[in-house]
Amino acid sequence: MPQNETITDIGLDEYKYGFVTEDKPVFKAVPGLSEDIVRQISAHKDEPAWMLEFRLKALEVYESKPMPKWGGDLTTLEDTLDQIYFYLKPQEQMERSWDDVPQEIKDTFEKLGIPEAERKALAGVGAQYESEMVYHSLKEVWEEQGVIFDSIEDGLKNHPELFREHFATIVPTADNKFAALNSAVWSGGSFVYVPKGVKVDIPLQAYFRVNSERMGQFERTLIIIDEGAEAHYVEGCTAPVYTTESFHSGVIEIVVKKGARFRYTTIQNWSNNMYNLVTQRSIVHEDAKMEWLDGNLGSKLTMKYPSCYLVGARAHGEIMSIAYAGDGQHQDTGGKVVHAAPNTTSQITSKSISKGTGRSSYRGLCKVYEGATGAKSNVECDALLLDETSRTDTYPYIEIDENTASIGHEATVSKVGDEQLFYLMSRGVDEAEAMAMIVRGFIEPVAKELPLEYAIELNRLIELEMEGSVG
Amino acid sequence: MAQPLLVIRDLHAKVEDDDIDILKGVDLVVEPGNVHALMGPNGSGKSTLAKVIAGHPGYEVTSGEVLFQGENLLEMEADERSRAGVFLAFQYPAEIPGVTIANFLRTAVNARAGKGEETDVFAFQATLAEKMALLKMDDSFATRYVNDGFSGGEKKRNEVLQMAVLEPALAVMDETDSGLDIDALQIVSHGVNTLTKADKDLGVLLITHYKRILNYVKPDFVHVMMNGRIVESGGTELADKLEAQGYDWLQEAAAGV
Ligand SMILES: Nc1ncnc2c1ncn2[C@@H]1O[C@H](COP(=O)(O)OP(=O)(O)O)[C@@H](O)[C@H]1O
Numbered sequence: 267m268p269q270n271e272t273i274t275d276i277g278l279d280e281y282k283y284g285f286v287t288e289d290k291p292v293f294k295a296v297p298g299l300s301e302d303i304v305r306q307i308s309a310h311k312d313e314p315a316w317m318l319e320f321r322l323k324a325l326e327v328y329e330s331k332p333m334p335k336w337g338g339d340l341t342t343l344e345d346t347l348d349q350i351y352f353y354l355k356p357q358e359q360m361e362r363s364w365d366d367v368p369q370e371i372k373d374t375f376e377k378l379g380i381p382e383a384e385r386k387a388l389a390g391v392g393a394q395y396e397s398e399m400v401y402h403s404l405k406e407v408w409e410e411q412g413v414i415f416d417s418i419e420d421g422l423k424n425h426p427e428l429f430r431e432h433f434a435t436i437v438p439t440a441d442n443k444f445a446a447l448n449s450a451v452w453s454g455g456s457f458v459y460v461p462k463g464v465k466v467d468i469p470l471q472a473y474f475r476v477n478s479e480r481m482g483q484f485e486r487t488l489i490i491i492d493e494g495a496e497a498h499y500v501e502g503c504t505a506p507v508y509t510t511e512s513f514h515s516g517v518i519e520i521v522v523k524k525g526a527r528f529r530y531t532t533i534q535n536w537s538n539n540m541y542n543l544v545t546q547r548s549i550v551h552e553d554a555k556m557e558w559l560d561g562n563l564g565s566k567l568t569m570k571y572p573s574c575y576l577v578g579a580r581a582h583g584e585i586m587s588i589a590y591a592g593d594g595q596h597q598d599t600g601g602k603v604v605h606a607a608p609n610t611t612s613q614i615t616s617k618s619i620s621k622g623t624g625r626s627s628y629r630g631l632c633k634v635y636e637g638a639t640g641a642k643s644n645v646e647c648d649a650l651l652l653d654e655t656s657r658t659d660t661y662p663y664i665e666i667d668e669n670t671a672s673i674g675h676e677a678t679v680s681k682v683g684d685e686q687l688f689y690l691m692s693r694g695v696d697e698a699e700a701m702a703m704i705v706r707g708f709i710e711p712v713a714k715e716l717p718l719e720y721a722i723e724l725n726r727l728i729e730l731e732m733e734g735s736v737g
Numbered sequence: 738m739a740q741p742l743l744v745i746r747d748l749h750a751k752v753e754d755d756d757i758d759i760l761k762g763v764d765l766v767v768e769p770g771n772v773h774a775l776m777g778p779n780g781s782g783k784s785t786l787a788k789v790i791a792g793h794p795g796y797e798v799t800s801g802e803v804l805f806q807g808e809n810l811l812e813m814e815a816d817e818r819s820r821a822g823v824f825l826a827f828q829y830p831a832e833i834p835g836v837t838i839a840n841f842l843r844t845a846v847n848a849r850a851g852k853g854e855e856t857d858v859f860a861f862q863a864t865l866a867e868k869m870a871l872l873k874m875d876d877s878f879a880t881r882y883v884n885d886g887f888s889g890g891e892k893k894r895n896e897v898l899q900m901a902v903l904e905p906a907l908a909v910m911d912e913t914d915s916g917l918d919i920d921a922l923q924i925v926s927h928g929v930n931t932l933t934k935a936d937k938d939l940g941v942l943l944i945t946h947y948k949r950i951l952n953y954v955k956p957d958f959v960h961v962m963m964n965g966r967i968v969e970s971g972g973t974e975l976a977d978k979l980e981a982q983g984y985d986w987l988q989e990a991a992a993g994v
């Protein structure tokens with residue numbers, strides 16, 4: 267069973283509570299990664315001993331694993347990794363001033379019409395002001411329902427047993443090199459628990475969660491949706507996330523228990539120097555439903571394949587994604603579905619847009635284990651090229667060990683057609699708007715699933731990105 | 738005497754990366770309020786003429802001129818021509834998946850209005866509903882994606898709907914009648930007649946293969962295009978003659994290029 271494969275021994279038996287409070291070293295950030303850094307992170311966060319041990323073990327795994335040879339070009343990443351700071355205290359993160367934020371990022375904020383206070387927060391130069399009040403009133407409602415929505419650090423502190431029961435069981439340390447790295451140096455992220463049968467109507471937005479470090483470089487999120495519960499979590503923002511760091515490697519772990527429903531929506535727009543390597547995985551139990559809704563813009567290279575492990579009968583997994591690869595960008599994205607129980611169903615819908623020297627790749631895995639009788643999976647990936655120079659490719663991997671399974675795969679590549687452009691222009695729409703309409707239409711099947719304000723922002727942002735692609 | 742709506746003089750045009758002219762000297766004048774039928778065998782250049790009038794970038798005008806309300810149409814981009822009042826109902830309309838008809842048409846209407854003058858959403862919806870009723874279209878049509886998965890007849894009706902909403906000064910209708918059953922043909926003809934009645938200055942260039950539509954939409958003039966030129970012009974009797982005798986009797990005129 268794949269469920270077993272995803273559970274690593276993290277030394278549950280030796281676990282003892284214990285916070286390292288004494289002897290706290292004065293934290294001094296130095297570039298590069300070492301055991302010392304990992305110890306400092308753990309100490310700084312006052313973590314229990316098991317977590318320090320977990321991190322140190324992960325560091326070993328990270329160092330023992332070679333760089334992946336597939337996906338995007340990671341050849342310059344090793345140099346980058348020597349230079350980055352693996353942990354910065356929140357204060358250090360905030361020290362950045364508005365003046366340091368590059369003009370192009372400020373311009374984009376301006377064009378998106380993002381309020382001043384929020385711009386600073388997005389650029390990492392200040393706290394979120396207005397959202398704080400919203401968060402507090404929502405938090406009261408959630409607390410009444412027993413819903414936990416905290417920073418990952420507070421999750422570990424305040425709900426140690428629940429945390430430890432699930433942490434790293436969905437994405438084990440040894441899963442891949444970057445999961446191991448994240449496991450060693452994680453910082454920031456969310457901890458969510460929705461109790462049995464509770465339905466949370468308002469999306470849980472990471473945006474509201476102000477009492478933590480924003481969108482850490484090595485964010486770690488753990489979400490547990492208990493039996494029959496329902497929730498929607500929204501992460502990220504279409505405004506460019508500006509960080510001085512050039513590497514982001516998150517791990518998102520989600521458990522959707524029997525009969526529960528959960529959707530995870532994330533839209534990220536990274537600055538163009540960023541390597542964005544994220545592991546997002548869910549375990550979906552009997553009659554439960556998991557949906558990933560994923561938008562990827564910006565970055566130098568994004569490698570991201572949200573996955574659903576369908577381990578209970580009739581579990582359903584869905585992965586919908588939009589990727590935009592502009593000049594110099596490579597979006598290597600897709601999805602992974604693993605059918606490990608009877609009558610499980612899945613759907614992958616991927617839409618990519620490439621422009622200039624941009625490249626988008628669809629990389630997908632559909633695996634059906636023997637015994638997953640009647641499993642059904644359907645993959646649809648559509649690529650749109652805005653010009654002659656952009657490129658797209660697909661790497662669908664299908665492994666079927668069950669002959670009653672039915673698998674569909676459809677891939678299309680289209681270019682913005684002259685006839686489409688002429689048609690729209692012949693109604694009085696100018697060329698830039700005509701191009702934008704075609705692109706908006708192309709992503710519509712996925713974009714319509716987004717919360718409205720996100721869909722609008724996404725459209726505006728893609729239009730901004732496309733500026734200059736006409737004429 | 739008002740100036741002509743459309744003046745085409747000795748128009749030659751070819752496909753951009755080809756050497757041979759498809760249009761080999763077209764002359765045509767359309768006065769405001771007149772309906773001109775343009776007939777001719779397949780491949781004679783009717784659609785090419787329509788697309789050159791609308792400003793398709795794939796065709797290159799090698800000589801001649803096209804004036805619209807006295808303005809040089811050939812200097813304008815397709816979108817400018819549309820905003821100036823030229824409309825083309827396509828023989829083969831493009832599909833735009835994900836873009837609803839309502840959204841598309843509102844964008845087109847707003848493009849005419851200019852920045853800051855955009856039409857009120859509710860006013861637009863009322864207009865759209867009215868025009869859809871004229872063409873006996875179901876309300877749900879507005880929320881469908883432009884031509885995406887439409888039947889041939891639905892595509893043609895959608896063209897006439899757009900014409901009704903955009904209210905052009907000149908409508909070039911390229912085989913809007915072909916592929917329509919008799920009910921649809923009557924609805925479309927009724928739509929066109931309603932528009933010409935509402936706007937007495939509306940000029941129409943009705944490209945067709947068959948006399949059938951001319952029983953419903955009465956042309957003031959009938960022209961025959963062959964081999965890239967208009968080789969014969971007349972009244973409705975010309976359409977009758979073509980129906981009875983075909984195009985053979987015009988071969989000589991067509992060959993004399
Ligand atoms: N885009 C094009 N590329 C190549 N040939 C074309 C193109 N458009 C038209 N033609 C040629 O020009 C001639 C006239 O075509 P068309 O204008 O479509 O005729 P009609 O509408 O009268 O049937 C035909 O021989 C056709 O093959």
Ligand SMILES: [Mg+2]
Pocket residue numbers: 783784785828911912
């Ligand atoms: Mg034609």
